[in-house]
Amino acid sequence: MTKFITSGIILLPLAITLVAPFFIWLFRKNINLRETVSFVAATSTFVSVLSLVPKVLSGHIYLYHLFTLLPGITVKFCVDGLSLIFAVVASFLWIFATSYNIGYMRSLKEHAQTRYYFCFAVAIFGAIGVAFSANIFTLYLFYEIITIFTYPLVAHHQDEDAYTGARKYIVYLMGTSKLFLLPAMIMTYVLAGTLDFHLGDMVHGIFPATADPMWVTVTYILFIAGLAKAAIMPLHNWLPSAMVAPTPVSALLHAVAVVKAGVFSISRVILSGFGIQTMNALNLGIPTAYVAAFTIVAASLIALTKDDLKARLAYSTVSQLSYIIIGVTMLTPMAVTGGLAHIAHHAFSKITLFFAAGAIYVATHLKKISLMSGLGKKMPWTFGAFAIASLSMIGVPPVCGFVSKWYLVNGAVDINRVILLTALLLSTALNAGYFGPIVYKAFFEQPRPEVNITEFKEAPLTMVVPLTITAMISVLLGLYPEPFLQFIRIMMK
Amino acid sequence: MNSTWPVLTSLIAFPLVGVLILVFVQKEKWVRILTLIFGIIEIILALPLLKFKLGSSAFQFQEFHPWITQWHINYSLGIDGISYLMVLLTIILLPLCVLCSWTYIGQRIKEFHICLLLMTSACIGVFVALDFVLFYIFWEAMLVPMFLLIAIWGGPERKYASIKFFIYTLAGSTLLLVAMIAFYKQAGTFSIPDLIAADFSFRFQFWAFLAMAIAFAIKVPMFPFHTWLPAAHVQAPTAGSVLLASVLLKMGTYGFLRFCLSLTPAASVYFAPMMIAISIASIIYGGLVALGQKDMKKLIAYSSVAHMGFVTLGIFIFNLRGAEGALMQMLNHGITTGGLFMLVGAIYERSHSRDISANQGLSKFLPAYLFFFGLFSLSSLAFPGTNSFVGEALVLIGTFNKNMVMGLLAIPGALLAAAYMLRLLQKLAWGEPSAAGAQEWKDLNLREWIYLLPLAILVIYLGLAPGLALKTMDASLIQILNYVTK
DSSP states (O other), rough: OEEEEEGGGHHHHHHHHHHHHHHHHTTTTTTTHHHHHHHHHHHHHHHHHHTTTTHHHHHEEEEEEEEEEEETTEEEEEEOOHHHHHHHHHHOOOHHHHHHHHHHHHHHHHHHHHHHHHHHHHHHHHEEHHHHBBHHHHHHHHHHHHHHHHHHHHHTTOOOHHHHHHHHHHHHHHHHHHIIIHHHHHHHHHHHSOOOOOSOOOOOSSSSSOOHHHHHHHHHHHHHHHHHGGGOTTTTTTHGGGGOOOHHIIIIIIIIIHHHHOOOOOOOOHIIHHHHHHHHHOOOOOHHHHHHHHHHHHHHHHHOOOOOOHHHHHHHHHHHHHHHHHHHOOOOOHHHHHHHHHHHHHHOOOOHHHHHHHHHHHHHOOOBGEEEEEEEEHHHHHHHHHHHHHHHHHHOTTTTTHHHHHHHHHHHHTTTOOHHHHHHHHHHHHHHHHHHHEEEEEHHOOOOTTOOOOOOOOOOOOHHHHHHHHHHHHHHHHHHHHHHHHHHHHHHO | OTTTOOOOHHHHHHHHHHHHHTTTTOOOHHHHHHHHHHHHHHHHHHHGGGOOTOOOOOOOEEEEEEGGGGGTTEEEEEEOTTTTTHHHHHHHHHHHHHHTTTTOOSHHHHHHHHHHHHHHHHHHHHBBBBBBHHHHHHHHTTHHHHHHHHHHHHHHTTHHHHHHHHHHHHHHHHHOOOOOOOHHHHHSBBBHHHHHHHHHHHHHHHHHHHHHHHHHHHHHHHHOOOOEEEEEEEEHHHHHHHHHHIIHHHHHHHHHHEEEEHHHHHHHHHHHHHHHHHHHHHHHHHHHHHHOBBBBBHHHHHHHHHHHHHHHHHHHHHHHHHHHHHHHHHHHHHHHHHHHHHHHHHHHHHHHHHBBBGOOTTTTTOOOHHHHHHHHHHHHOOOTTTTHHHHHHHHHHHHHHHHHHHHHHHHHHHHHHHHHHHHHHHHHHOOOOOOOTTGOOOOOHHHHHHHHHHHHHHHHHHHHHHHHHHHHHHHHHHHHHHHOOO
């Protein structure tokens, strides 16, 4: 039996990430001090999240009730296994992203850095808030905070391209949340009388058996469409547009914090809001899995056609996010494990890829894959890490992507869904198809005549070290996936 | 103060005393300072109102004096959960209006402040009057100072705007007058509590509702009676816009609750589907038109049409959540839109233009200004955690509760609010600085901080802890809903 602990200690990571931006702003004149704030905040957030782990692993769930807006609508936080997967990943990678940020932003002499770090920290605040949400309202609140405060990051360059990309970003994310998520939340309140998640097991949801099945189904569809940060097709287009942002933003936010907030929210709503019982009774899971399967394959096909490295990575993200969705919506223990584990596994590998893309850009100002031939010799660490992370995306052992894929494939076999299985396997081939050539070009092809690579060398250490470490962690997680699997097991009990 | 102190009368009378004193003051600076002091004293005079009993639907702080006995007209005042918060809002706004006009108004300063005081007095009167005739007197009384505010201190097209405002509102009041007399002929009394208790035939209610509803719909304003509003807002000086948006519009929705639902419940039920349809049309129409505006004030004016659509929607779905949402939204719209108009006024003093294109790219020079603008914009688009979210969510919960499809129809309004407010905010914060001297503009000064901060605090407070506000209104709303659902 799950025990609930009411404790304000879970507010600590939120408090740190809430206060950090103001200190960043306060120290705007002294940039070293300002970056120190980011470091200290990231590290202490991570430590404070870690301090919650032991109790959760012993079967407890933290709860804390902060405000009551209306009866049944409260600002309330919880920490269970699922929360920790997302919170640990986001806060841990924030440390590396900060180091990387410094190298990237200073090398390129970017403008408005204080605003940049400020918004970056607020976005993490939003991500931790989403991870810790104990009800749909709190989730919605932090989800929207992420949307608003990542806008300045996407529009950072403040030129025509940035504005166009950022407009698309806000139109998709704010539009879907107003048009779909808001009514979904209100309909849940009307149908269930509460917005509080049912924590402790994944079987039961909050919708009473008497609720009209049609409206519950409509609510479900509105949730899936409203949480567009998960980038399920056809609501994925904002993600490639968001690539106009500086690369660290694409790395931490558009491979980890923002998009994972989307898939996390969908997982949370499905597992703790609807519950497997309702999902099965109304047959909602498998159709969603089919949409995810379509997204996996279609996004990979589009990725094949992109020559811009970040665009290719963006479509790869669209595709990989749907791994998580497909896992969660197959609703079997194996599949859900694979899906949720991929929240973490994809994060480590994809941030490595983006870090590498940014390092390549800082060192060479190259964006096009076709021009990157021969670069591997000049930047062995960067491309080595890139190669390892690519293997993870493809799902090759012993890198962590393989672990997720193993569980997902097992899940698909469990329920005898040939099409879902085919999509997963096809995606493996496609991933190899669009990551393989990059690595091959870099290491085994002669440099292109129009690119003079003699001057090129590795990017600053503040960038190369983080990406090497994240690549190594991807391998470690492949060899020993327990750190995140244990959180999922505690959810399954 | 003892228990027989006439709190409400003091609130109505004190601004008038202030007017008398101002007449004898010559120095312009002293006119401003004195009015500010009057505003603060008015707040102190309102402190006894904090003893308002929660959980009671009865009229409180009642005062009763016979006035014109042969017509059964009495001087009768009282407040309940519906008027309580509106009275408080009106009182808080007076000193803020003085402060936001400190440098904005440069001519006929004494007359301007007299108008402000008269407005305050009349507005409070409208909300606390318990006698139909008294209500009507205050209702008409506030027309004149508002007309003057627009006509004297307004923009270049003030003449057109002020006359349009006057004619529209007066046309509505005429119908109200007819309804009032009809009620007297039927029931032999002007007392609002007595009229609420009386029963009227459906046929009578039908016509009485129509007459009153048109008057109130003009005031709200509901589509298609809204055309006076953008003109009036754009031309009015800042304080005029603030009072217009924050208080005057609320009189329309207050009228719906106090008169239409209470006096003509059967007709309200009969007309409810139409009123709901018009409300949803207002929400969508206001949002769409706001989306296309180049003038900041016009944009906010049309957003008011949309926001007030949520209020009337909440009123006419006849459930507690909806009604709570409507009242909250009345209050919220007063706070948020009031704040936005003050901000437009503040930037107008720097750029001398209300065009969005003339006020772009402020984030680097005016961070504090943009902080407030961002906060009020987020509130205006019902961002969770701000006051408007509570109001909008309650209205939507009520609407979805009544009918899922109806609720879904109102949702695009929420989307449009995000679209036009974020577009405005984006241009203001990020656009290419268009004005040549923009770099020289000073950020908010202390005076501007002082008048914006109370509203900003209310935005957050009501957004996170609306419980107390809801408690003040619940009993009265349940009472009114009883009339229409029995």
